[in-house]
Amino acid sequence: MMRLVKKGLMFGNLIEVSSPALVERYNRALKHLIDRETALTGFHIDMSGYSPEIGDEFEDQLYLNPKGCNQMFILLTTDQMKAPLLNSQFSTSRSILRQYIEENEDQLFALTAREAVAGELMNSVFHISSPSDLLHINQIEIEADTIQEHVAEAHQLSEQIDQFMTEDDAWWDDVLIAQMIELAKRTGNIQRNPVTLDNKTYVQGNYYTSHFGGVYIFRDAETPTVIARERVEGLDDLSIEQILTFDDREAIADFLRDEDLSELIVQAPNQSTAAIIKQKLDFITITIAAEQGHDLSGLSRQNIRHLERRFVEDLPEEFHGLMDVWRWASMGGRPPKMRPNHPAFFYCLRSSQHKDRDLVNMLLSDLSRLDFRQLFICHKALFYDAYRSWSESKKDYVSDFLAQEYAMDKVGAREALFGDEPAMEEPEPEPKPKTEFTNPWGKAKVKDGLYKVKPHNKKEDDFRELYKDYRKKNYRKSKKGKRD
Known part of the structure; x- marks a missing residue:
């Protein structure tokens, strides 16, 4: 240490x-x-x-x-x-x-x-x-x-x-x-x-506690929920609407979606978000190489690609799922389809902008532990526990990387990974039109006596297509009564 x-x-x-x-x-x-x-x-x-x-x-x-x-x-x-x-x-x-x-x-x-x-x-x-x-x-x-x-x-x-x-x-x-x-x-x-x-x-609203192996409590949510790492004794006796464990990946994904707590990192082809996914791929490659006994000293970004070829048969499903997302984010083409039970799914999410952003990012880092940078930023206690079991070579590489790539510009790194800090003041509500109706293509507003249909949002279409089983392709009502 x-x-x-x-x-x-x-x-x-x-x-x-x-x-x-x-x-x-x-x-x-x-x-x-x-x-x-x-x-x-x-x-x-x-x-x-x-x-x-x-x-x-x-x-x-x-x-x-x-x-x-x-x-x-x-x-x-x-x-x-x-x-x-x-x-x-x-x-x-x-x-x-x-x-x-x-x-x-x-x-x-x-x-x-x-x-x-x-x-x-x-x-x-x-x-x-x-x-x-x-x-x-x-x-x-x-x-x-x-x-x-x-x-x-x-x-x-x-x-x-x-x-x-x-x-x-x-x-x-x-x-x-x-x-x-x-x-x-x-x-x-x-x-x-x-x-x-x-x-x-x-x-004391929504919070995480290390008691009982780690428990995330979202009691201020519309559907009050407890998410535990494992099903410990007494967990099922809680007087709360929904009790989940890390084995309930689909239910966790639904909860984060329905409560508007998470968003996709890649919502459309974009080089900036593609770079985030590429770094996650590098972190997984480094982890596997270290587990195979490879010496990581002097490792450069260029050499990581050689490691991908060398250990391609040992790379986990997390790597292959993220690689599909990276190809789409950087090169375009048809978006990949990925369900919450895929090991790479939670690597593709980050918290949306709200008061519990740090708590949700902590949960997501817990569900995607091969991303050691996000684990260090969002869940230091868990990072330190994992660090103790790593090889000396991996400890050297990770400590050098975090000191040089993250610690030098913490604010900039966090903004790139998680977006801008949520505003402290509530935004002013936009004035509603006098007359409006809803149709399958969006809201139609009255302007100069004529109905004008809101055009398709390409970004939203890609968002729904990327996770077809996570966010349905057609507009539908969520538990909040809002369109996804």
Whole structure:
């Protein structure tokens, strides 16, 4: 794993903690949260304050996330919001914690200047023993304060000030005045510099969890669905409309289509999308060559074609299916037909633009693991698990490729692979025509008193033709009542 660490592909952007003052603050927070302290004089922490070095020291990589259920955190600086979140058991934890830090950045900056802030992402359950517990996690509440309880004391002082200003006899209450003076010594002038950290609640909607072998939960979908890697005990007892496993490929494809969660990478012949498919072909070729013991050192893109010829009999169905798609995308001709049960099918999809785009791309990377680049971008924990079993030659090649081809321009690579980031604001609705009717060829709009039929969309025709069994050739109603 040291290759990844040295190239910044693992444990990158962690915050270094080396000064005695910060180490002491961290230990006070650690003692407060889990009643333990570290003997290390220097270490690195992620967004939550978790340190891989301390995890090794304690022989517990979940020392800030007991039972993988309620994530605790230690903030020494607001710069932690730029760090990754390691060993998270829920896909939403990073975005929730980052949002909390951003919303309270000014207050946290002032508080961490004198003491560590400790808190917890509290689920509505304290232990996850069966899949049904996952559906009980509806909200995440964050409570945080300094170890010396500056926020709580500031709140107490604020209440005492209100009492002092509103009650007639408060001027003669020596005990109240003495308490206010003592609190003010620790909190400072809260009227000039307010110290507040409001408890914040975040909705836990669609998410992925590593519990029970990996489960994707889409309960905000029109058809609430759970997709698990394997059928574990208790999965069938979930009170949700649809329960699927990775063996239900056709049903997963239908769900992604009907909920408008996915789209084809290649919707019509295009050199840009053909290049994406070609790289997926290269990744599969490299994987097979490595499994056959081929030395990948010094491998260039030109040499990969020689590997395709050499190992053509060993290349899997994923390769041959993607090759048909690549030929059509780059050269035109008749679109290939591919059903969801084909091993290459999910390699041809990516998430459409919506708020759960990262979650859907995570699911798709899980279903197309030979694409190691997409696996690294969308599902790092799964990538690291796979990486440990690779040959040394493949580890060298993949780490070099990711460092040179991806890490140098992460934003550009993600836009090329997954499209532009979804807009944060809802688009303005287009005005509807006064009169319209629907026919098999599209919507006819009234213009100058005449009906004008919307022409065929060649791109949509190719889209339907490419996956004839996935998206029907003729217009039809989906579960949402919209045309596919």
